[in-house]
Amino acid sequence: MKKYLVSFLLLVLAACAHNPTAAKDNEASTPQPVQSGYLKVNGTDIYYEMYGEGEPLVLLHGGGSDIHVSFGRGISTLAKHFKIIAFDEQGHGKSPASDRPFGFENTAQDIAEALKQLDVKRAKFIGFSNGATTGMYIGIKYPELMSKMVLGSGLYSRKGAPPQFWVMMKNSTINSMPKELQDAYVKVSPRPQDLQKMFEYDSNRMRNFNDIPEKSIRSVKIPVLIMQTDQDVATLEHGVHITRLLPQGRFAVLPGPHDNFIGSVSQDSPAMMLASLNIMVEFLK
Numbered sequence: 623m624k625k626y627l628v629s630f631l632l633l634v635l636a637a638c639a640h641n642p643t644a645a646k647d648n649e650a651s652t653p654q655p656v657q658s659g660y661l662k663v664n665g666t667d668i669y670y671e672m673y674g675e676g677e678p679l680v681l682l683h684g685g686g687s688d689i690h691v692s693f694g695r696g697i698s699t700l701a702k703h704f705k706i707i708a709f710d711e712q713g714h715g716k717s718p719a720s721d722r723p724f725g726f727e728n729t730a731q732d733i734a735e736a737l738k739q740l741d742v743k744r745a746k747f748i749g750f751s752n753g754a755t756t757g758m759y760i761g762i763k764y765p766e767l768m769s770k771m772v773l774g775s776g777l778y779s780r781k782g783a784p785p786q787f788w789v790m791m792k793n794s795t796i797n798s799m800p801k802e803l804q805d806a807y808v809k810v811s812p813r814p815q816d817l818q819k820m821f822e823y824d825s826n827r828m829r830n831f832n833d834i835p836e837k838s839i840r841s842v843k844i845p846v847l848i849m850q851t852d853q854d855v856a857t858l859e860h861g862v863h864i865t866r867l868l869p870q871g872r873f874a875v876l877p878g879p880h881d882n883f884i885g886s887v888s889q890d891s892p893a894m895m896l897a898s899l900n901i902m903v904e905f906l907k
Contacts, residue, residue, distance in 0.1 A: 623668050625816050649744050652690065659889030660717075663735045669716035670709050670736060678745035679906065680709040680733065680754030683826040684775075686799065688715025691806050696884035698812040699899050700748075703907060705741065709733060713823050715807070724823045725830075726752070730759035734767060744907030747771040751880070752824070758834055758836075760843040771842075774849040775856065775880050779833040791828050794839045836867055839889075845870040847905045849898070853879045855881050874901055 632869035654662045655671040670695030671689060679700060689708040693700075700706055711729045713719035733756070736743065746769055754776025761768055777783055794803075798858070799821055808814040826877045850856055853876055864873035876897060 623796065634765070652694050657806060661731045661739050662738050662779075663739070665722050666712050666732070667718055668709055668712065668732055668736050670707060670740070673697055673706040673708075674704055676703065676705050678742050679704035680742075680745045680747045681706060681707055682729075682733070682747065682756050683708070683710070683714070684751030684753050685827065686714075686803050686820070687751075688806065688810065689695035690715075690790060691803070692753065693748075696899055700903070701905055702868045704746065706897040707737070707740065707745070708749045711822045716810050718811060718812050719819040719823070724758050725827055726756050727763070730763055733760060733762045737767060744769055748774070748902060748906075749776065751776065752827070755834075758839065758842070761844065761846070762838045765841075765843065768844050769905050770845045770847075772847045772849060774898075775851065775854050775861070776848070777831070777856050778864050779860070780831060781833075782864075784855045784857070787855060787883060791825065793817065794825050807883075810888060817834045839864065839867045839899065840869065841843070841849070843869050845872070846903075847874060847902070849874045850877070851876050851878045851880060853877075855880050872905065 629813070638871055653671055653673060657672040658670065660667045661668055680695075681689065681693050683689055683702075688710045690697075693708060697706055697708070701872060710717040712722065712724055712732065737743075744767060747757050747760065749755070749771070754773035757771055758776065758778060761771055780788065799855050804817055807817050807820055811817070811820075834858075846868045848861050848868075848871060850858070850861045852858065854861075858875065860872055861875070865873040876894060878891065878894055884895050886903075
């Protein structure tokens with residue numbers, strides 16, 4: 623458990639571990655977006671990409687991450703079934719940092735406003751890690767935007783993770799962040815010198831993490847699939863508890879660590895990637 627928590631701290635709730643080989647694979651396997659650009663959203667610029675056709679499916683990446691680190695190896699499959707709309711949140715990926723406050727609720731507000739500008743009135747959602755926590759906030763605050771939602775490896779209360787995790791998060795520095803994730807940010811950011819700012823966004827967001835009230839979670843009436851692994855940051859008990867709070871909650875557990883879903887790390891486990899994608903697509907359709 624201690625070894626696992628240390629490795630997760632190093633990811634700083636990143637969507638998935640990133641490595642150069644995976645980056646090359648992502649570039650080769652991910653199609654070109656049919657539309658991309660920036661939206662002026664709540665005083666900051668938010669970058670987005672679209673893929674495929676059909677019913678909208680919004681992707682919410684993890685912390686310390688971006689669209690392609692979290693979902694690069696899954697976009698081509700998901701785009702066969704849905705119109706993918708993916709965002710880089712404030713200060714991540716191609717979205718520039720800002721002096722504006724940063725947190726889960728801010729990002730939820732940004733996504734709601736961005737979808738309004740894109741004339742998307744209702745969509746399905748996949749959120750991973752910090753993106754799953756953001757997704758829960760969207761479901762609570764903007765229920766009219768959602769028809770179904772998959773939340774992978776999310777955390778919704780402080781007691782959902784072991785105490786050691788919070789201690790190590792409190793003491794994290796940018797040196798805790800894997801060089802691969804730093805390189806991924808520097809490669810695509812419009813201001814690579816803002817790497818420290820991005821790290822502070824994510825570390826402070828987790829240091830100041832507040833529980834989502836259970837009453838609010840119960841208010842999410844749409845079908846929600848809670849997914850996590852058996853070695854995740856959140857305990858299995860946490861996943862089960864959150865599922866039971868949701869009026870239409872479902873729960874799926876897959877073997878492996880936190881980042882063993884559909885991001886670049888899944889090049890080491892293609893069977894896991896396919897299993898995750900199949901479960902998500904089946905649920906969402």
